[in-house]
Amino acid sequence: GESVGLHLPTLSVQEGDNSIINCAYSNSASDYFIWYKQESGKGPQFIIDIRSNMDKRQGQRVTVLLNKTVKHLSLQIAATQPGDSAVYFCAENSGAAGNKLTFGGGTRVLVKP
């Protein structure tokens, strides 16, 4: 079936370095993608989104890249801070009725001081 997955379950990064979290998706019909951050015991927090008519979108310290050719999504966090330690999920939306999201399994980011 269609699915969204992540390449790396855990990413350790030095404080101040850049982080890159990758996500592969298999539904070529997906046209909307979201990155969420989830801290322990809390609900997912929206970080940034991108639609399929774009290949790059920037936010505050975050950039999302979309490569539709290879069905790959990435989240780049600049100058990673201790507060960035969390699990990051990508989610895809195929645009079918119901606005249903398919979530990947998550990548844990650990920021080392």
Next chain:
Amino acid sequence: DGGITQSPKYLFRKEGQNVTLSCEQNLNHDAMYWYRQDPGQGLRLIYYSQIVNDFQKGDIAEGYSVSREKKESFPLTVTSAQKNPTAFYLCASSPGQLDTDTQYFGPGTRLTVL
């Protein structure tokens, strides 16, 4: 404050009992969703509602029931038919204007079956 609230934060249930989880939003969103999250895993959709008095099954609806009598409220009942109910339950809402709206999540309820 605007947002999505879930209560209680922690819930304990004995086997064989039904339990209802609350989800309220004051964002004037049309659509609401319930997800289940198991340790170390992503979110799976239980039920969703795009409009008042209407709801649809998600991927794992068995053993759960919902109602949507008011726009701001979407309670989830975990019934005794749910074989493995211990999990973290997340409610979300979206404006509902598009089929590709952003979903915003509440803080979650952790349910433990004793």
